Amino acid sequence: MYFKVRIRKWIARSDAAPTPTSTSTGMDRTRSTATAMAEVAAAEEELRRGFETLEVVQKDPSIPVFHIYLNRPAQRNALTLRFFSDLPRALSLLSLLPSARSIVLASRGSHFCAGIDLSVLQSAPSSPSADPAAAADLLRRQIVSLQAAVSALERCRKPVIAAIHGACVGGGVDLVAACDIRCCSGDAFFAVKEVDLALAADLGSLQRLPAIVGYGNASDLALTGRRIDAGEAKAMGLVSRVFSSPAALEEAVDLIARELAAKSAVAVMGTKAVMLRSRDQTVEDGLDYVATWNSAMLMSRDLQEAVAAQMQKRKPNFSKL
Structure with a gap:
């Protein structure tokens, strides 16, 4: 009873008339509100202009859920260098919007993501210096920049749900490992394929997967590069829910996103x-x-x-x- 009385008093105090403040404080708040509104309007305008590799959609203006779609279906949504600037920018803009309370990361076409586009691997930055240390430093900075783009998913203030169908390979696994909730359809399959390209995965899979699926399972996936289906992904904890079809996945994830947004x-x-x-x-x-x-x-x-x-x-x- 004492607790309830204290809570009622607390609520009553919060509903009471505000204490008068100085004119300067009121003006500061007005300016701050105007600045915030201008930032939101600018973010909305930039989102309307769109992105080269992504499509950002709010399906229903009355529901504060946005979808980010990887949008290179003809290339199985392979990740180009432009993607690594588009994604963090889209997330940064959505973080400003009060109308974005949760975010779904999904893909157009038959597959979620086929991994890094091979053009990225073939376009290592060239250093103007003949010093191999300078060349190595330049390449390291590019890798760190790509890592930051993927990490933007987990650094985003809003919860991000991955909706995975078809192939989720290489860089696709990096992306979903950085999301907060992972769901897939029964046709989904996963592979950490970098080892078969003669390199160590460097965009987050080796760091995040052990916490998600356990060290042993992460080592198995990363060292063998083997493909696992939706059932095995669910069993090891890579995804939390599996749905019968891509349509069922979309419907279910939309519901989860709406529930989070509420x-x-x-x-x-x-x-x-x-x-x-x-x-x-x-x-x-x-x-x-x-x-x-x-x-x-x-x-x-x-x-x-x-x-x-x-x-x-x-x-x-x-x-x-």
Whole structure:
């Protein structure tokens, strides 16, 4: 009873008339709001202009879910150098939109992704210097840039769901390993193929897969380059759900994305951030980080609204970020 009384007082205080503030503070807030609105408008305009290798779609303007489609179906969505600038830019723009509460990463055509386009492997940057160390440094910087493009998926504030059908090979595995939730259709298959191209996978599979499927399974996939089907991918934890067909996959993933979008953006963002930070830390360090995070975020209006909605037996109306 004491807890309920305290919660009611807390909600009542939050609903009370705001304390008068200075004129300068009000003007600052107005300018800040205007700047944010201008950024959102600019992001929406850039998204409308589109991308060379991607298609970004909001299927229903009333539902805060966006789809990013790999859009080179004739090439089985092989990843070109342009893709590695398009993807992080699209994610950066979507992170600004209050109308984007969750994101689906999917593909046009018969396959999710056939991996890195061979033209990328054949176009290593040439150094103006004859020094092999300078050439190596230039190549390293290009690899780091490509890695950052893939890492943009897990660094995105919004949750990203991978919807995988057909082939998911090489660089495709790098992409889905960086997503928050992975689902596939029964026709999907996966392979970490870089070893067969005489190189070590360098865009994240070797770093992320052990945490997803276990070290032994990750070693098996990375060293043999063998192909696994949807059933084996589900058994080892690479995907969490398998659906009967690409159409069933699309329908199910859209529902998952809508459900995520209906939750508190503050809570979803915080959960994603804390899980990523804790993944490579000890339990003690992870607990310390989430304590620091929640000390800043627990007093959000979304928490007040969630408690009020529970008490009043209604659907919550969460803030937009």
